[in-house]
Amino acid sequence: MSDFKQLHVSALMGANWEAPDWQQLETTRKGEWLLEAHSMTERLQACCATLDVEVLGLHQCDMETLTSSERELLGHEGCLVREVVLSGDNMPWLCARTLVPMSTLTEKEEDIAQLGAVPLGQRVFTQANARRDAIEVATVIVKGQALLARRSRLWVNNKPMLVSELFLPHAPIYQEEG
Numbered sequence: 001m002s003d004f005k006q007l008h009v010s011a012l013m014g015a016n017w018e019a020p021d022w023q024q025l026e027t028t029r030k031g032e033w034l035l036e037a038h039s040m041t042e043r044l045q046a047c048c049a050t051l052d053v054e055v056l057g058l059h060q061c062d063m064e065t066l067t068s069s070e071r072e073l074l075g076h077e078g079c080l081v082r083e084v085v086l087s088g089d090n091m092p093w094l095c096a097r098t099l100v101p102m103s104t105l106t107e108k109e110e111d112i113a114q115l116g117a118v119p120l121g122q123r124v125f126t127q128a129n130a131r132r133d134a135i136e137v138a139t140v141i142v143k144g145q146a147l148l149a150r151r152s153r154l155w156v157n158n159k160p161m162l163v164s165e166l167f168l169p170h171a172p173i174y175q176e177e178g
């Protein structure tokens with residue numbers, strides 16, 4: 001496993017997810033990023049000329065390896081785990097880990113297992129019934145630096161997946177309000 005993946009995916013898995021303080025966050029630039037209900041991919045794309053996805057990992061996990069909160073949000077089921085890093089203009093901006101229950105990867109959604117370098121949001125938000133709920137936030141310490149993270153549930157055709165996202169130090173979320 002690459003050092004990058006080890007460090008960032010482990011940090012996401014160890015995050016202490018909490019309900020966001022909507023009132024406080026809604027008024028800040030960081031909050032707008034963390035509470036984005038539509039596509040994070042689109043929001044990132046608006047900040048760069050090229051947004052690239054690199055797949056760091058794609059594997060299956062058994063139901064037993066899910067945490068209790070993951071089971072509460074997704075149901076008791078094995079999942080596909082997709083781990084990626086998104087780079088804007090060649091700077092790493094976001095590390096994401098998505099759990100996709102096997103029952104989500106059916107019918108029209110079978111292709112989600114084979115997205116490769118196509119960003120998840122680009123695939124999901126072309127569907128009119130896509131929606132996001134259960135947004136939670138966390139601060140994660142990586143190499144002594146406090147990084148922002150969020151976890152949210154995406155629904156496509158009423159089937160869930162759970163996306164955890166870690167904003168890396170060069171991500172636009174940390175840029176000063178302009």
Ligand code: PHB
Pocket residue numbers: 040041053082083084086094096097098118119120121163165
């Ligand atoms: C993904 O392609 O897996 C992906 C892309 C953007 C995100 C999260 C996940 O914000």
